Amino acid sequence: MRTVLDGVKPQRLRPVFRAIHQELQRQGILEGYRFLGKYLVSIDGTGIFSSGAISCPDCCIKTHKDGREEYYHQMLAAVLVHPDKNTVLPFFRQAITKQDGSKKNDCEHNASKRLIPQLRQDFPRMEMILLQDALSCNAPHIRLLKSNGYSFIITAKARSGSLLLKTVLDGLANGSTQELAGTTSKKLRCGYRYANDIPLNHANQDVRVNYIDYWEERPDGTTFIYDCVTDIPSPPTTWRMWYAQPFPLEGGERNL
Ligand SMILES: [Zn+2]
Known part of the structure; x- marks a missing residue:
């Protein structure tokens, strides 16, 4: 399975996620996930690969204090959640690659610039409330959410003096x-x-x-x-x- 999937471009899997959600909707399962009349979609970055020896051109690189380099991959995941349900339903994920930036915050932010419009493209009529951490609590990001027709709940961590x-x-x-x-x-x-x-x-x-x-x-x-x-x-x-x-x-x- 891994050998086969390694060669598949992640974007090719995007329609598969769309088809699964359409089927869940057709069967009335998505209806049970409504919260405040909409759907809660949690978006966050997560690590999927890390190695000191194996790397590819897309790898993000972390240099340790002793000079050792670690290669890693992360992705930005969007997942349909509900506070009363143990099962979460993943949407198509966005790979975070080296080109996204040198800092963690840049990486996640740039990946979300791709994910957020794509999620809207795949589910044009779905009313979603995006749940995001404080990395997303900035004006350009909130403008992006509003222009794509999302509701949002974003951790603020408001500082004293703000x-x-x-x-x-x-x-x-x-x-x-x-x-x-x-x-x-x-x-x-x-x-x-x-x-x-x-x-x-x-x-x-x-x-x-x-x-x-x-x-x-x-x-x-x-x-x-x-x-x-x-x-x-x-x-x-x-x-x-x-x-x-x-x-x-x-x-x-x-x-x-
Ligand atoms: Zn890599």
């Missing part, structure tokens, strides 16, 4: 940021803060996003925070967060 976080924190004072707080089933204090239609950053104020974060006070005294930007408007009662425990919105205090 316009995004400043707008959210200022909003707590002037009422444009909402906060819902309560207690988890494990008696931990937790809450959501959200602000809709705010600028992504100073340089790209025309790129408007909705921001939402989840915070939780841990027994060790630290506060866990997860934040993301999305085009889906809050309040969070309208969507079930995929990463958090069920949140006790009933009886929770508001606007702390």
